[in-house]
Amino acid sequence: MTYRVVPLTWLTVVLGLVAPPLMAERDLIPSLESIPDVCSERPSEPDWMENIALRDAYQRVLVQDIYRAQNMERIVETGLCGCSVRFPTWDSAEGTFRENHADADRSEMLQASDTYNRHANDLRPQAQAICEAAGNW
Numbered sequence: 001m002t003y004r005v006v007p008l009t010w011l012t013v014v015l016g017l018v019a020p021p022l023m024a025e026r027d028l029i030p031s032l033e034s035i036p037d038v039c040s041e042r043p044s045e046p047d048w049m050e051n052i053a054l055r056d057a058y059q060r061v062l063v064q065d066i067y068r069a070q071n072m073e074r075i076v077e078t079g080l081c082g083c084s085v086r087f088p089t090w091d092s093a094e095g096t097f098r099e100n101h102a103d104a105d106r107s108e109m110l111q112a113s114d115t116y117n118r119h120a121n122d123l124r125p126q127a128q129a130i131c132e133a134a135g136n137w
Contacts (some may be wrong), residue, residue, distance in 0.1 A: 038136045039083035041062035046090050062101060062109045067093035070121035081131035 036042065044050070049060045070092055074082050099114055129137040 011017065025125050028072055039087050041083070043089045044089040049090075056105055057092055058109050058113070059097075062113040062116070063090070063097045065113045066096050069116040069120040069123070070096070072120045072127045075130055076123050077129040081127070081136045082136040083136065085129065086136060 045060075045064075049063060052060050067090060071086055071088070074085055074088075078085060101109055104112065128137055
């Protein structure tokens with residue numbers, strides 16, 4: 001009997017040391033859901049952007065860059081950072097894309113994307129300060 005108590009105790013100790021890290025590791029597995037910290041009810045991208053062919057993904061990136069630049073401009077110009085200002089519908093960005101870039105070739109779209117991205121990055125520090133003060137960054 002004594003012989004069986006020692007292995008059971010040893011097994012209990014080992015499981016006691018191993019089980020908590022294994023359980024904690026399970027909690028570190030990322031989920032596929034991406035819930036933003038601020039403004040969780042953001043408008044979805046237009047359907048055509050979500051369903052675009054991989055070879056045309058640069059068009060989607062351009063609209064995303066236009067959207068980001070316009071949002072940074074809007075925050076800096078108004079001094080406001082409510083969710084509707086920071087994350088409006090995609091209509092304006094989509095309109096800008098269709099009016100100014102829809103007929104451009106891939107190279108021109110990539111250049112335009114870079115321009116919008118640089119503009120957004122230039123405005124980002126000002127927009128961030130405004131949004132942090134509003135608790136929306």
